């Protein structure tokens with residue numbers, strides 16, 4: 001059968017899913033193409049973004065942090081998006097699309113609980129029932145978000161298979177989707193999965209970069225030298241990178257280095273798929289993944305549940321291969337230090353995920369004079385984890 | 392070595408799925424012998440993958456047991472080599488294991504160890520060019536799926552790129568034993584017009600369902616989770632599992648021959 005070239009980012013991407021889902025992917029692609037040009041859809045999306053999500057988010061000049069590092073640092077404040085992370089940018093878009101497509105129910109996977117929360121928020125405001133899949137291990141470490149999802153009216157399914165984290169939650173959501181594909185819309189949380197998800201999520205998240213570009217030009221009269229974003233699946237990173245891809249700006253995708261770039265027989269002690277992953281196929285796409293010598297997927301690890309994933313978006317795999325995006329990683333202890341540093345220097349408690357981006361200020365050799373860090377979320381959800389480790 | 396087509400030559404085909412190495416390679420050998428004694432025409436051997444998205448809890452657990460006991464692609468091919476070649480075998484696995492080994496190497500290993508067909512639930516025809524080439528080179532059948540959601544024009548295109556048999560998915564969702572049969576399964580069978588044999592799987596567990604499917608026009612039935620459930624219940628007494636599986640297989644075979 002003809003290979004769908006537009007589903008690819010170079011050799012990466014594609015649609016590696018069971019046949020039962022293929023017609024749904026075509027339907028999604030068609031509908032998305034149609035509604036993204038539809039004036040009513042655009043107007044409704046704009047209204048949700050402005051009045052529900054709270055966009056545009058500020059680009060904040062972090063004065064004390066800047067002084068500490070001797071450069072000018074701006075923070076893109078996605079922590080201020082309703083729900084506490086950039087995730088709502090995407091879930092509003094997809095859930096609205098689900099409504100326009102006449103779907104009766106949305107499902108979503110979640111790692112940190114941020115995407116699940118954002119999906120539940122979008123679903124209740126738009127008026128569609130939602131069910132969220134979450135690994136048992138993540139449920140334990142993100143209790144507060146589990147409760148938030150339930151408060152918002154979502155049904156939360158505990159996933160006990162495999163490593164009981166994000167990868168297994170995606171497996172289970174895909175199984176649900178295959179079973180209920182005719183009535184259900186799968187709201188995927190990052191730029192991963194089969195085409196058209198990586199492209200669609202990329203579009204919904206590009207609002208971060210579009211705003212940031214206009215804001216930095218207004219404030220500084222020039223583009224930044226570097227942009228730093230943490231990277232799990234890669235949606236906040238691609239979202240802020242996108243409008244800068246053809247500009248002279250260094251783009252840093254910072255992955256979770258966990259407790260070091262080592263692996264045991266079945267588990268990686270990190271989640272750094274861009275840094276050390278190999279070409280493979282996971283969750284519907286060819287991309288860089290953490291796998292053993294036979295191609296079995298390794299369990300990943302990170303103090304930040306939203307980064308704890310063995311794969312990464314196919315678009316980022318390509319951009320790293322061709323040298324446009326630089327991948328690096330930050331270990332758990334460095335992220336914790338940055339978590340405290342930003343809290344104390346700027347009065348902003350970042351998500352542990354975003355703390356990885358903040359920590360890169362210290363690790364990087366030369367970021368230039370003007371830097372934007374994407375603060376993808378706020379850290380309230382992580383207080384238990386951090387309290388367990390002591391201040 | 393037998394070809395996939397041989398399974399459909401005499402009669403309606405009974406296709407049995409087990410996960411290789413569940414719970415041990417020795418158990419697999421015993422079960423394969425029992426399946427053959429009881430009349431299985433083709434055996435699908437699962438090569439377990441860490442993230443089997445098309446499988447329900449039964450086969451997920453089987454994959455887990457097998458992986459935990461140390462199964463890997465090298466051991467898989469070693470095991471297949473020792474199995475009796477009186478019937479054909481197909482390997483059922485997820486694409487990353489094939490991709491990682493290299494499609495050509497994987498196909499060659501299949502050919503050299505006695506596997507005649509490859510079934511990959513996460514590889515739709517759109518992505519199958521590379522493995523298709525490898526299968527052609529090594530004279531293997533790459534089995535494609537048709538699901539209840541597959542549109543009529545897709546059905547035509549899938550038939551065009553098929554050989555061996557076509558795997559009709561009986562219901563939406565994942566693998567797992569069920570007692571009932573949906574009406575749409577029968578209409579799906581009637582919608583697919585081709586000389587290539589049509590075998591129906593997903594949720595088939597008893598002789599009554601098997602018979603209905605054959606009466607609706609299928610050329611074979613595929614039974615997996617019902618067999619794997621028997622292994623799961625008897626992991627410490629494999630002889631008991633073997634007995635139960637042999638009895639079920641005989642009954643299923645009767646169901647489709649009479």
Ligand SMILES: Cc1ncc(COP(=O)(O)O)c(C=O)c1O
Pocket residue numbers: 085086111112113114115189190191230231232233234235236237305306307351353354376377378
């Ligand atoms: C605050 C925050 N940042 C980052 C991520 C990672 O996702 P992505 O790489 O898609 O931006 C998550 C995921 O849950 C998150 O909650």
